[in-house]
Amino acid sequence: MDMPKNAFKAALKAGKRQIGLWVTVSDPAQVEMLAACGYDWLMLDTEHSPAQVPDVLSMMQAAAPYPVSCGVRPGWNDTVEIKRFLDAGAQTLLIPYVQNAEEARAAVAAVRYPPEGVRGVSGASRSSRFGMVKGYLDKAAEEICLLVQVESVEALGKIEEIAQVEGVDGIFIGPADLAASMGHVGNASHPDVKAAVLDGLRRIKAAGKPPGVLTLDNSFLGDCAEAGAQFIAVGLDMILLREAALSLRAEWAD
Known part of the structure; x- marks a missing residue:
C-alpha cells in the first residue's frame, strides 16, 4: 500500500494559496458537511475545544472521502500529544505558542522518528494504514507538514531564526494572542496589531516559509493575502453558526 499523500503540504511547496x-x-457530522463545502483545508482545533484524540480520529475519518486536507492543532508543543495525533493519522500539525528556534526544533523532533527525532514507533497505527504502508517509518517525514504558530511579541521578533529550523514547513501568526501580548487583549483589529501581523507575514515570506493566518476581519483578509499569506483561515465554525442563527432570528424579530 502506498504512503498517503499530503495534498496540503504539496500545495504549500508549489506556492498555491490554500483557504481553510x-x-x-x-x-x-458537522466536519463531514464542512468537508463537502470546497475548502482546501480544515483545522481541527484541540487547543480551544474539548476535542481529544478519539474525537479528532472520528472527525478525520468523516472528512476522508472528500477532497479536503485536515490539520490538527494540539493543545501544546507536547511530544506525547503530538505522537498520538500522528498515530491517529494526522499529517498536518499546527503547534501553538512556539517562541523560538529551540521550541521549533522540539516540535520537529516530535514529528520525526529517530535518529532525526523522538517520535515513538508503532507498527500498526492508522498513520501507516495499520502497518500496510511499506517503508512507512522511512518515508513518514516526507508527508508530514509541520506548521508552527507565533503569537507573542517575543516570537514575532524571532521569526527569522524559527524559519531557519529545518523541518518547519510553514509559520502561522495568531492575531488574537498577539494582540494580548501587545497589550490589546480582545482587540485583534487594533491598528498596531494589524501592522505587526502584516509585517510578520512579509518577514515569514522573505525568510522562505509559507505564511499563514486566521482572521475573521473580512476587510483585513485581503491585506493579509497581499502581504503573502499562503494558508488563510477565513472562518471559524462556531462563529459562522452563531452569526447565521442571529441573522435569521433578526429577520423574524417582532
Whole structure:
C-alpha cells in the first residue's frame, strides 16, 4: 500500500494559496458537511475545544472521502500529544505558542522518528494504514507538514531564526494572542496589531516559509493575502453558526 499523500503540504511547496476553516465543534457530522463545502483545508482545533484524540480520529475519518486536507492543532508543543495525533493519522500539525528556534526544533523532533527525532514507533497505527504502508517509518517525514504558530511579541521578533529550523514547513501568526501580548487583549483589529501581523507575514515570506493566518476581519483578509499569506483561515465554525442563527432570528424579530 502506498504512503498517503499530503495534498496540503504539496500545495504549500508549489506556492498555491490554500483557504481553510477553523473547526472547534467536535462533531464528525458537522466536519463531514464542512468537508463537502470546497475548502482546501480544515483545522481541527484541540487547543480551544474539548476535542481529544478519539474525537479528532472520528472527525478525520468523516472528512476522508472528500477532497479536503485536515490539520490538527494540539493543545501544546507536547511530544506525547503530538505522537498520538500522528498515530491517529494526522499529517498536518499546527503547534501553538512556539517562541523560538529551540521550541521549533522540539516540535520537529516530535514529528520525526529517530535518529532525526523522538517520535515513538508503532507498527500498526492508522498513520501507516495499520502497518500496510511499506517503508512507512522511512518515508513518514516526507508527508508530514509541520506548521508552527507565533503569537507573542517575543516570537514575532524571532521569526527569522524559527524559519531557519529545518523541518518547519510553514509559520502561522495568531492575531488574537498577539494582540494580548501587545497589550490589546480582545482587540485583534487594533491598528498596531494589524501592522505587526502584516509585517510578520512579509518577514515569514522573505525568510522562505509559507505564511499563514486566521482572521475573521473580512476587510483585513485581503491585506493579509497581499502581504503573502499562503494558508488563510477565513472562518471559524462556531462563529459562522452563531452569526447565521442571529441573522435569521433578526429577520423574524417582532
